[in-house]
Amino acid sequence: MNSLTIALDVMGGDYGPSVTLASASKALFEHPNLNLLLVGQQTVIEPWLTSQTASIQQRCQLLHADQVVEMDERPVSALRTKRQSSMRLALEAVAAGDASACVSAGNTGALMTMSKLILKTLPGIERPALITALPTMDGGRLHMLDLGANVDCDSETLFQFALMGSAMTQVVENIPQPRVALLNIGEEEIKGNDQIKQTAQLLQSCDDLNYSGYIEGNAIFMGHADVVVCDGFVGNICLKTCEGLTSLILTSLFPKKQLPKWKKWLIGLVFPGAVKLKKAMNPDQYNGASLLGLRGIVVKSHGNADVGAMAAAISEAVLEVERQVPKRIADMLESALLGN
Amino acid sequence: MNSLTIALDVMGGDYGPSVTLASASKALFEHPNLNLLLVGQQTVIEPWLTSQTASIQQRCQLLHADQVVEMDERPVSALRTKRQSSMRLALEAVAAGDASACVSAGNTGALMTMSKLILKTLPGIERPALITALPTMDGGRLHMLDLGANVDCDSETLFQFALMGSAMTQVVENIPQPRVALLNIGEEEIKGNDQIKQTAQLLQSCDDLNYSGYIEGNAIFMGHADVVVCDGFVGNICLKTCEGLTSLILTSLFPKKQLPKWKKWLIGLVFPGAVKLKKAMNPDQYNGASLLGLRGIVVKSHGNADVGAMAAAISEAVLEVERQVPKRIADMLESALLGN
Incomplete structure (x- = not known):
């Protein structure tokens, strides 16, 4: 197993270094071939680093960054004024080949804008998209994009999302x-707005895609599709609504107060479905959305990710490096977009 | 309690008369003041009617309709060619004052288009919207619109939805x-597309609204808002995704095979949250979306509603008739839209 280096934006996310540094330890423990480039304020990272074991220290490198991109900062302003931010320097490390991927829990819009400028998009791709995996009823996974990187998408952009998601x-x-399915308000051909209908035509006529038609919201989790395509506005709201509903249900099933052991045991005995469900719905394992369509790997963690969820985002980056995702996507896109 | 008459589109929905007629019985039993105008094919309704008790027969009137609007028919084609359809005749009965409301589980687009033509919109309202109630974590309810009546909405339309939803x-x-909250991909002011930002400005400057800002998908069910406004494309996908996820969770918790009684009892004892949840999430009680902004009451049931769900849609219509919803909305809109 070859070693690999991932640049971690230590300052990003709602909780900043308190979560990112703890998740760094966890990820280093889980992936023996992983090295981390910790990008952020030296005064914050150095004390943490010196408290670690020698072997952890050897696998970490510190890259000082003077600035932090705020969570509510306008992407364009971050691009202009935050040239020394942890987010930007982490992306530049990927561009320079010092790291194979960047992981950040910071401002999504800024990450998207900076990634596009610094890493550039793949040939034929205009706009990167956020993609993530979600569980399906049949025990499988589906990949959904875009989840909020692009709030307005024309049919050509949605078509590119479909190609990238499929790859x-x-x-x-x-x-x-x-x-590959297109998210719509009905399965019949007459349903949807013009943008959706035009996209359906593009998808239908593409030989490189296994297009399965429209999919409605209620069918997303049924396992009828491997890739669900939508614009970033719809995708973001759809995904977050699922998160809210899941949290509502889990809280009502498993209240915060600790259950006595005998009760847990009894629940497991008479009601195995509930225990299985709690495990399957643990949102940690689905944290880590990839910014697809770039000449490099960028994984965006949830802003409010905890240590486990943030470590899952780093693991996602490790997987993508090992599978050489951008290169293989580029190869596949070449035939679909440029070769024809 | 004054008696009231509701026109029921007997032919509408995925299951047609087999569900609508059974739901008619249920609704008549639940609401002693209810009379029904059963609109559909005489050869289907008459045999059912003659099998009922004399008191039920007295409270039902049959209105024969030659045609049926198909579930996948284009609204414009239904408008032109289905002048004798059960949907259209039910709406015309409301317009003529023969019924106080119309309930249909038929084609949403056709129902919307026909309702607008036959019942007309309220003064100041351009396009009707579909609204429904959903449960919140704090035991309350929120009302969400639009749920699919309008796939493209400008900021003025969304503003009108907010006024109607609030009323x-x-x-x-x-x-x-x-x-009143506006569904968006972030809570910060910079988030969202132009249409959303313009709508926010309109909502902020309206004295007749208690506008509480943007709301994200994950916060919908938290009880932070009484009214959630979005366009019909997003609303439809969001609602249906919730339905799909709920069904996934309920199926995994309570598999289809009947549990033995002792097990149910044991689950109720050690795990009351699960039983409470199953009851709270029963989608039947949330069936029945109202088409708001018309000079009459139209309630749209889910196409695949079963008897209980369809009866809930009729109950929703009864409530709206008793509360004189269109008149009271018109009064409130007058000050907000026309009085200023």
Whole structure:
């Protein structure tokens, strides 16, 4: 197993270094081939680093960054004024080849804008998209994009998302011809707005895609599709609504107060579904959305990720480096977008 | 309690008369003041009617309709060619004053288009919207619109939705100043597309609204808002995604095979949250979305509603008739839209 280096934006996220540094330890423990480039304020990272074991210290490198991109900062302003930010320097490390991927829990818009400028998009791709994996009823996974990187998308952009999503799913799930569906308000051809109908035509006429038609919101989790395509506005709201509903349900099933052991045991005995469900719905394992369509790997963690969830985002980056996702997507896109 | 008459589109929905007629019985039993105008094919309704008790027969009237609007028919084509359809005749009965409301589980687009033509919109309202109530974590309810009647909405339309949703919530929930939130991909002012930002400005500057700002998908169910405003494309996908996820969770918790009684009893004892949740999440009680902004009451049931869910939609119509929803909304809109 070759060693690899990932640049971690230590300052990003709602909780900053308190979560990112703890998740760094966890990820280093889980992936023996992982090295980390810790990008952020030296005065914060150095004390943490000196408190670690020698072997951890050897696998970490500190890159000082003077600035931090705020969570509510306008992307354009971050681009202009935050040239020394941890987010930007982490991305520049990827561009320079000092790291194979960047992981950040920071401002999504800024990460997207900076990534595009610094890493550039793949040939034929205009705008990167955020993609993540979600569980399906049949025990499988689906990949959904875009989840908020692009709030306005025309049909050509949605078509590119479909190509990238299909390529990504082939690579990480080992599915030769992923079923690609377009999120819409009905399954019938007459349903939807003009942008959706035009996209459907593009998808239908593309030989490189296994297009399976429209999919409605209620069918997303049924396992009928491997890739679900939508614009970033709809995708973001859809995903966050699912998170809110899941949290509502889990809280009502498993109240915060600790259950006595005998009760847990009894629940497990008479009600195995509940225990299985709690495990399956643990949002940590689905943290880490990838910014797809760049000439490099960028994984965006949830802003409010805890240590486990942040470590899952780093693991996602490790997987993508090992599978050489951007290169393999570029190869596949070449035939679909440029070769024809 | 004054008696009231509701026109029921017997032919509408995925299951047609087999569900609508059974739900008619249920609704008549639940509401002693209810009379029904059963609109549909005589050869289907008459045999059912003659099998009923004399008192039920007295409270039902049959209105024969030659045609049926298909579920996948284009609204414009239904408008032109289905002048004798059960949907259209049910709406015309409301316009003529023969019924106080129309309930249909048929084609949403056709119902919307026909309603607008036959019943007309309220003064100042351009396009009707679909609104429904959803449960919140704190045991309350929120009202969300639009849920699919309008796939493209400009900021003025979304503003009108906010006014109507606020008025509706005042009337049916007895909340003097409902908190109105705009669904967006972030809570910060910079988030969202132009249409959302323009709508926020309109909402902020309206004295008749208690505007509480942007709301993200994950916060919908937290009880932070009484009214959630979005365009019909986003609303439809968001609602259906919630339905799909709920069904996934309920199926995994309570598999289809019947549990033995002792096990149910044991689950109730050690795990009351699960039983409470199952009851709270029963989608039947949230069936029945109202088409708001018309000079009459139209309630749209889910196409695949079963008897209980369809009866809930009829109950929603009964409530709106009793509370005189369109009249009270018109009064409130007058000050907000026309009085200023």
